[in-house]
Amino acid sequence: MEAGFQQRAKRVIAQIAGKKYGTTSFESEKRSYPKAMIDFLAGNRESSVAFLQAEDADAKSHLHTLGIDFYSSFTLKGQVRKYFYFGKYLDPEYRQRMKQAMQLLTAEDPLKRRFPDRRKFWANGTDNCDSWVDCRNTDNLKAMRNSAVYLFAEETGNETTRQAYKQRIRRNIGTLYQIGQGEWDSENYLGHTITAYLNLYDFAKDKEVKSFAKAGLDWLLATGALKYWRGGFGGPTKRDYGKGNCVWCSLSTHELGLYFNDSPIEDPKPSPDSVHVITSSYRPHPAIVALAKKQFSKPVELLNSKPTYENWKQGNDTAPQFHETLYFGNSFQIGTLAKGSGGDWNGFKMMAFNQERGVDYFVAATGTNPNKISTSSVGGDNIAQYRNLIIFLNDKQETPFQFFLPKSARIETKNNVTFIRYEKTWLALTPINLDIEGINATKTSEITKNYPADQILTATGSGNSYSGFALEIGEKQTHGDFQQFKSSVLAKSRLDKNQINNGVVEYQGVVGKVKLQHQPLDLPKVWRNGKLHDWKNHFAVYQNATAEKTPIYQGWKQGEIHIEAGGYKFTSKLK
Numbered sequence: 317m318e319a320g321f322q323q324r325a326k327r328v329i330a331q332i333a334g335k336k337y338g339t340t341s342f343e344s345e346k347r348s349y350p351k352a353m354i355d356f357l358a359g360n361r362e363s364s365v366a367f368l369q370a371e372d373a374d375a376k377s378h379l380h381t382l383g384i385d386f387y388s389s390f391t392l393k394g395q396v397r398k399y400f401y402f403g404k405y406l407d408p409e410y411r412q413r414m415k416q417a418m419q420l421l422t423a424e425d426p427l428k429r430r431f432p433d434r435r436k437f438w439a440n441g442t443d444n445c446d447s448w449v450d451c452r453n454t455d456n457l458k459a460m461r462n463s464a465v466y467l468f469a470e471e472t473g474n475e476t477t478r479q480a481y482k483q484r485i486r487r488n489i490g491t492l493y494q495i496g497q498g499e500w501d502s503e504n505y506l507g508h509t510i511t512a513y514l515n516l517y518d519f520a521k522d523k524e525v526k527s528f529a530k531a532g533l534d535w536l537l538a539t540g541a542l543k544y545w546r547g548g549f550g551g552p553t554k555r556d557y558g559k560g561n562c563v564w565c566s567l568s569t570h571e572l573g574l575y576f577n578d579s580p581i582e583d584p585k586p587s588p589d590s591v592h593v594i595t596s597s598y599r600p601h602p603a604i605v606a607l608a609k610k611q612f613s614k615p616v617e618l619l620n621s622k623p624t625y626e627n628w629k630q631g632n633d634t635a636p637q638f639h640e641t642l643y644f645g646n647s648f649q650i651g652t653l654a655k656g657s658g659g660d661w662n663g664f665k666m667m668a669f670n671q672e673r674g675v676d677y678f679v680a681a682t683g684t685n686p687n688k689i690s691t692s693s694v695g696g697d698n699i700a701q702y703r704n705l706i707i708f709l710n711d712k713q714e715t716p717f718q719f720f721l722p723k724s725a726r727i728e729t730k731n732n733v734t735f736i737r738y739e740k741t742w743l744a745l746t747p748i749n750l751d752i753e754g755i756n757a758t759k760t761s762e763i764t765k766n767y768p769a770d771q772i773l774t775a776t777g778s779g780n781s782y783s784g785f786a787l788e789i790g791e792k793q794t795h796g797d798f799q800q801f802k803s804s805v806l807a808k809s810r811l812d813k814n815q816i817n818n819g820v821v822e823y824q825g826v827v828g829k830v831k832l833q834h835q836p837l838d839l840p841k842v843w844r845n846g847k848l849h850d851w852k853n854h855f856a857v858y859q860n861a862t863a864e865k866t867p868i869y870q871g872w873k874q875g876e877i878h879i880e881a882g883g884y885k886f887t888s889k890l891k
Contacts, residue, residue, distance in 0.1 A: 606882025
């Protein structure tokens, strides 16, 4: 495993080496510092070191720290590895200046020290700070800030600040083991949080803090492994920007892929941030790697929960905000949220096996913007899932629906059922008061820049009632070949919408059934194979739908996560 990791690391270095670094203005170090450090690893030491210790473009804004930029969280992350890992290659005078700047920064808590004027991060002004250090509180930015300030205080002997940040780190990582992460499974930001804690793991002198970092990394890599597959990242995600619906397109796959290595194609555009992974001594447990490679008995269904984003506020940790159903077949994995997509989260996404590309995607949503299909919603979405059976219902009139799927998928309709054939995975989509309009050339052209191999199918709700669809998913192991799947669905599967005016729909599949009663404000009423689902039993962060605690289990506020995959077992506890 280590030999494979080193080979992948060499490929990343070779792909990034020799390219222009960029600048140090504002928070450009987010990319320029990692590029320079990668270039150093490639052997271009002189140019790399010259850039890393050059005068900052905004030095006049950082006179309080001797011209060293310790402000933005993204910049801080790079400064940490620059000093602690590459520091011995810097000029002694510059390195000493950095240490003096760290001492000045952490003499008091920099988050509580104020500038007379606010400093803008973006033109809209929503993230402006007047503190000495980045005040933004997203999980990834907070991890970068807290890790850096802790390490700087530890390095310079500012004990009061060190202890304060040690407790913050303990609290933030402890939250993962209690209720999960507010920025859960982010296809865009998970990697940034991982690399922040790699800094803490690699450079903390306090053994307890190092153990906190390891606990955080184990948790983040395990939960990332669950959504990662063959270079893709799928299932419901928080802070989904809509550009991750293809292999190696999610930013988080660059770091995850370095550890997990199960894609048939190499990462064509690796992230410079991979320098943190490459130069770190941390490695995930083999059980976590096996989880990413889906080396566990299938099919399996998980009933998971996700907390509210600002879960640190009073009362926000009493119950989950999101309830996720995640199902793993042999050739696909699909996940839904009970209330669907909206805001910045995705609530319906499937990845299906593709021999050449790794995986193909299927995303369903209400709305009209295909470039924002991952988080699109007109409001009023309810979803019920039981294993490979799903009902998606919306309560608006003439609701626009859109479906994201590969151009390689074969589509045919028979007896009002639309069959969509992937390489090894087959879908049967039965409309519910829904007119299937077919592939929309205009919408497809709008996504061509990011997704040249994919297309958009559109549909519109009909009548004066609820609209949506039922979906049944099949594969060889459960349904034989595609023709057998199609024949079985047409012969055995039935949609009951006799109570549609009351928002009630039931779908009987080839095996099993699912029923949904739409609720405009509360969680939908869901019957899973005839049994009314009790959402109070859907609090666990990760749990098998059966009593088994495989392949991953974490109870609500229990302080530990357990993984079993590939013949390995791993448990991480944080008291």
